[in-house]
Amino acid sequence: xxxxxxxxxxxxxxxxxEDIREMLREALERRExxxxxxxxxRLTKKENAEALRNYTALRGVVKTLQWVLLDPKVExxxx
Numbered sequence: 354x355x356x357x358x359x360x361x362x363x364x365x366x367x368x369x370x371e372d373i374r375e376m377l378r379e380a381l382e383r384r385e386x387x388x389x390x391x392x393x394x395r396l397t398k399k400e401n402a403e404a405l406r407n408y409t410a411l412r413g414v415v416k417t418l419q420w421v422l423l424d425p426k427v428e429x430x431x432x
Contacts, residue, residue: 370422377418384411 390396391404417430 373418373421377415377422380411380414380418384408384415387411 387404387408391401391408394400396404413430416427420427420430
Protein backbone atom coordinates (compact mmCIF):
# COMPACT_ATOMS: atom_id res chain seq x y z
CA UNK A 354 0.00 0.00 0.00
CA UNK A 355 1.27 3.45 -0.91
CA UNK A 356 1.91 6.00 1.83
CA UNK A 357 -0.92 8.52 1.98
CA UNK A 358 1.30 11.38 0.82
CA UNK A 359 2.16 9.45 -2.37
CA UNK A 360 -1.47 9.14 -3.46
CA UNK A 361 -2.18 11.70 -6.14
CA UNK A 362 -5.72 12.89 -6.74
CA UNK A 363 -7.10 15.72 -8.78
CA UNK A 364 -9.97 17.58 -7.20
CA UNK A 365 -12.13 19.26 -9.77
CA UNK A 366 -14.72 20.48 -7.32
CA UNK A 367 -16.91 19.29 -4.52
CA UNK A 368 -20.29 17.66 -4.76
CA UNK A 369 -23.20 19.96 -4.02
CA UNK A 370 -24.27 19.89 -0.40
CA GLU A 371 -27.75 18.68 -1.37
CA ASP A 372 -26.21 15.62 -3.08
CA ILE A 373 -24.37 14.81 0.13
CA ARG A 374 -27.54 15.31 2.18
CA GLU A 375 -29.46 12.98 -0.17
CA MET A 376 -26.74 10.36 0.15
CA LEU A 377 -26.92 10.71 3.94
CA ARG A 378 -30.70 10.20 3.86
CA GLU A 379 -30.26 7.10 1.71
CA ALA A 380 -27.50 5.73 3.95
CA LEU A 381 -29.68 6.25 7.04
CA GLU A 382 -32.56 4.45 5.34
CA ARG A 383 -30.41 1.52 4.22
CA ARG A 384 -28.80 1.26 7.66
CA GLU A 385 -32.23 1.00 9.28
CA UNK A 386 -33.35 -1.58 6.71
CA UNK A 387 -30.35 -3.79 7.51
CA UNK A 388 -30.95 -3.36 11.25
CA UNK A 389 -34.61 -4.36 10.84
CA UNK A 390 -33.64 -7.32 8.65
CA UNK A 391 -31.20 -8.46 11.37
CA UNK A 392 -33.55 -8.00 14.30
CA UNK A 393 -36.85 -9.09 12.76
CA UNK A 394 -35.82 -12.27 10.93
CA ARG A 395 -34.45 -15.65 11.80
CA LEU A 396 -31.18 -15.70 9.84
CA THR A 397 -28.61 -18.25 8.86
CA LYS A 398 -25.05 -17.67 10.03
CA LYS A 399 -24.16 -16.32 6.57
CA GLU A 400 -27.18 -13.99 6.43
CA ASN A 401 -26.44 -12.80 9.97
CA ALA A 402 -22.84 -11.97 9.04
CA GLU A 403 -23.97 -10.12 5.90
CA ALA A 404 -26.56 -8.08 7.81
CA LEU A 405 -24.12 -7.09 10.55
CA ARG A 406 -21.35 -6.28 8.05
CA ASN A 407 -23.64 -4.03 5.99
CA TYR A 408 -25.16 -2.36 9.05
CA THR A 409 -21.71 -1.65 10.49
CA ALA A 410 -20.40 -0.33 7.17
CA LEU A 411 -23.38 1.99 6.83
CA ARG A 412 -22.79 3.31 10.35
CA GLY A 413 -19.37 4.43 9.11
CA VAL A 414 -20.83 5.94 5.96
CA VAL A 415 -23.40 7.90 7.98
CA LYS A 416 -20.77 9.19 10.39
CA THR A 417 -18.47 10.24 7.56
CA LEU A 418 -21.22 12.06 5.67
CA GLN A 419 -22.28 13.82 8.86
CA TRP A 420 -18.66 14.87 9.37
CA VAL A 421 -18.44 16.19 5.80
CA LEU A 422 -21.59 18.23 6.47
CA LEU A 423 -19.90 19.65 9.60
CA ASP A 424 -22.30 18.05 12.07
CA PRO A 425 -21.06 19.27 15.48
CA LYS A 426 -21.89 15.88 17.06
CA VAL A 427 -19.20 14.19 14.95
CA GLU A 428 -15.69 15.25 15.95
CA UNK A 429 -13.84 12.78 13.73
CA UNK A 430 -15.22 10.01 11.50
CA UNK A 431 -12.51 7.51 12.50
CA UNK A 432 -13.23 7.70 16.22
